[in-house]
Amino acid sequence: MEKHGQVASLCLLLVFDAVELLNETVKVFLMQLLNFAEAVAIRRRSLEKLFQILDMYDALSGVFPDLEAMVMDEFVCTEAKRVLAGLGKGD
Numbered sequence: 001m002e003k004h005g006q007v008a009s010l011c012l013l014l015v016f017d018a019v020e021l022l023n024e025t026v027k028v029f030l031m032q033l034l035n036f037a038e039a040v041a042i043r044r045r046s047l048e049k050l051f052q053i054l055d056m057y058d059a060l061s062g063v064f065p066d067l068e069a070m071v072m073d074e075f076v077c078t079e080a081k082r083v084l085a086g087l088g089k090g091d
Helices: 002-042 050-070 074-088
Strands: none
Touching (some): 002 074, 050 074
């Protein structure tokens, strides 16, 4: 019976490792998207670019609750908040 316990423990360990690997992989792509959003936020504001900024703000604010629930890394959530604030600020 103890062998089944060891197998179950090993399976759980593998699942946790897979979840951690997936989280790190997703983090790389999320940071790239946040870098793009930050680039939109820091460029010079103009009437022509207003809709791009509003679209980016709307998209990020819409997925932010899901992002907070899914991402295990607090740094990603902090960066997303900072980028969202940058998109929302007026000049």
